[in-house]
Amino acid sequence: MTDTDAGDDGWVDIGDDFADAPEAGDKDAGAGLGTPGQPVLAVVGRPNVGKSTLVNRILGSRQAVVQDVPGVTRDRVAYDANWRGRQFTLVDTGGWLAKAQGLAAQVAEQAEIAVGLADAVLFVVDARVGATDEDEAVARVLRRAGKPVVLVANKVDDARSEADAQSLWSLGLGEPIMVSAMHGRGSGDMLDLALEALPEAPPERMGEGGPRRVALIGRPNVGKSSLLNKLAGEQRAVVDSVAGTTRDPVDELIELGGTTWRFVDTAGIRRRFRESQGADYYATLRTQSALDRAEVAVVLIDASEPLTEQDLRILTMVTEAGRALVIAYNKWDLTDQERRDYLEAEIDRQLYHVRWAPRVNISASTGRHVERLVPAIEQALDGWEQRISTGQLNAWLNALIAATPPPLRGGKQPRVLFATQAGTKPPHFVLFTTGFLEETYRRFIERKLREEFGFAGTPVKLTMRLREKRGKNAARRS
Incomplete structure (x- = not known):
C-alpha cells in the first residue's frame, strides 16, 4: 500500500500499487508531437552549427537533445511552438552533409525530406566559421526547393562575429539574420521573419480531436524504427545495426485500416537509467514523456x-x-x-502480470503480420475506455463474494459494502469495505473482473475505502 488517509466522512482511503497517471493528452515537458493543421517551420544546417540549441531557444525549454559533439540529432523531430500568439510546428533535423555516406547519408535524407514537407526553412550557419563548401551545397538544394528561407547566422556573440556574418551574403539566400542561440540574441527578430514566411493556414487540416496516439517502445535495437518505416511505407526513421540509433522521439501520421494514427518511435531504453549519460540521458527522459502522452503503447520484444x-x-x-x-x-x-516453444514457456513464467495484453507476432523487416497491429491496438483502446454501470458491477460483485468470501483478518471477516467505477483510461474501481482486503483477494477480484467483463489490453486500478468505526472518529475529534 502506498498511503492511508483518513477523511471527515468516516472513510479511509487506501492507495493501490499503481502510481497515479496523468490524463492522456496532458501537455508536459518533453518531446512535442506537432499538431496537425499547423504551418511547419524546418530547422536545417550542417552538423554542430547549433540547430538543436536554437530549437530549445525557440521553445523556451530544453526539449531537443543538445551535446557539444556533432551528429547528436539524427531524425527529424517535430515540436509544438508559439510566437506572439501564433501556433506552428517546429521541426529539428540532423546535420545535413551533401556527400554523406552510411548512417550520415540517412540523416541527410531526413533533413531533405523535412524541407520538402515544410512551409518555410531556417537555414542555420556558424558565423564564426563562415560559409563552407557544405553550406553552399545545402544552399543550392534550398534554392531548388523553392521554399521561403530565413538565413540564420548563429554564434554571433561579439562585434568580430558580426563582421564574419556579413560574408554569408555569398550563399545567395538574402540577408543573414545574426543570432546567438546560446544567449538568445536576435532570436525574436528571426522568429518575426519566420512567421512572415509561414502561411496563415496550411492547405490541409485534420478532423476534430486528432488521431489516437501510439508509442512504440522497447529496448535498443529491437526494431522500433524498422516497424515505423514499414508502417509508414517510407524511410521515416534512421535505422542502423548499431543499438541506440534513435535518440529523439519521432512521430508519424499513418493511415492504417482506414484510420489515421499518430505513431511515436522512441529512443531505446537503456539497461539502467543512471548509466545513461549526455544525449542518451535526455533521450531516456523524453521516452518516458512520450509514453506519458500516448494513449496506447506497443512494446516490441x-x-x-x-x-x-x-x-x-x-x-x-x-x-x-x-x-x-x-x-x-x-x-x-x-x-x-524450438525457440517458439521456449518463448511460450518464458511468457507463462515471466509475463503473467500482463497476460491481459493483446499479443501480435510480427516481422518489421519483412512486414509479416504487421496488419494485425491495428485490431490489437483498437482492442486495447476499447478496454482502456470501457465502463461498467454501478448496478451491473455490484450485482456481479455480490454474487462473487457470496461464492468466495474474503479471508478473515484479525479474526474478523471484512465485508465489501458496494463498489463503483471511478474512472476510465485506465479503468479505476473503488471498493467500499468494512475492513482491509488482502492483496491476494484484490487480485482475485481483478482476475474475475477481467474474466467477466474483458478489459483486454489495459491495466485495471483497484483501490479501497475503509469505513471507520464511529467511536474511533469521536475519539480522534476529542
Whole structure:
C-alpha cells in the first residue's frame, strides 16, 4: 500500500500499487508531437552549427537533445511552438552533409525530406566559421526547393562575429539574420521573419480531436524504427545495426485500416537509467514523456532472444503509467519451432502480470503480420475506455463474494459494502469495505473482473475505502 488517509466522512482511503497517471493528452515537458493543421517551420544546417540549441531557444525549454559533439540529432523531430500568439510546428533535423555516406547519408535524407514537407526553412550557419563548401551545397538544394528561407547566422556573440556574418551574403539566400542561440540574441527578430514566411493556414487540416496516439517502445535495437518505416511505407526513421540509433522521439501520421494514427518511435531504453549519460540521458527522459502522452503503447520484444530484465521493466513502465498495452514479438521470422516453444514457456513464467495484453507476432523487416497491429491496438483502446454501470458491477460483485468470501483478518471477516467505477483510461474501481482486503483477494477480484467483463489490453486500478468505526472518529475529534 502506498498511503492511508483518513477523511471527515468516516472513510479511509487506501492507495493501490499503481502510481497515479496523468490524463492522456496532458501537455508536459518533453518531446512535442506537432499538431496537425499547423504551418511547419524546418530547422536545417550542417552538423554542430547549433540547430538543436536554437530549437530549445525557440521553445523556451530544453526539449531537443543538445551535446557539444556533432551528429547528436539524427531524425527529424517535430515540436509544438508559439510566437506572439501564433501556433506552428517546429521541426529539428540532423546535420545535413551533401556527400554523406552510411548512417550520415540517412540523416541527410531526413533533413531533405523535412524541407520538402515544410512551409518555410531556417537555414542555420556558424558565423564564426563562415560559409563552407557544405553550406553552399545545402544552399543550392534550398534554392531548388523553392521554399521561403530565413538565413540564420548563429554564434554571433561579439562585434568580430558580426563582421564574419556579413560574408554569408555569398550563399545567395538574402540577408543573414545574426543570432546567438546560446544567449538568445536576435532570436525574436528571426522568429518575426519566420512567421512572415509561414502561411496563415496550411492547405490541409485534420478532423476534430486528432488521431489516437501510439508509442512504440522497447529496448535498443529491437526494431522500433524498422516497424515505423514499414508502417509508414517510407524511410521515416534512421535505422542502423548499431543499438541506440534513435535518440529523439519521432512521430508519424499513418493511415492504417482506414484510420489515421499518430505513431511515436522512441529512443531505446537503456539497461539502467543512471548509466545513461549526455544525449542518451535526455533521450531516456523524453521516452518516458512520450509514453506519458500516448494513449496506447506497443512494446516490441525480440522474439529471437530470451526475455530480459529490460523487457520486464519496460512493461512495468507502461502499466504504472496507466496506458493501454499491446505486446509485439518482433523478428518472428528469425525463430524456429524450438525457440517458439521456449518463448511460450518464458511468457507463462515471466509475463503473467500482463497476460491481459493483446499479443501480435510480427516481422518489421519483412512486414509479416504487421496488419494485425491495428485490431490489437483498437482492442486495447476499447478496454482502456470501457465502463461498467454501478448496478451491473455490484450485482456481479455480490454474487462473487457470496461464492468466495474474503479471508478473515484479525479474526474478523471484512465485508465489501458496494463498489463503483471511478474512472476510465485506465479503468479505476473503488471498493467500499468494512475492513482491509488482502492483496491476494484484490487480485482475485481483478482476475474475475477481467474474466467477466474483458478489459483486454489495459491495466485495471483497484483501490479501497475503509469505513471507520464511529467511536474511533469521536475519539480522534476529542
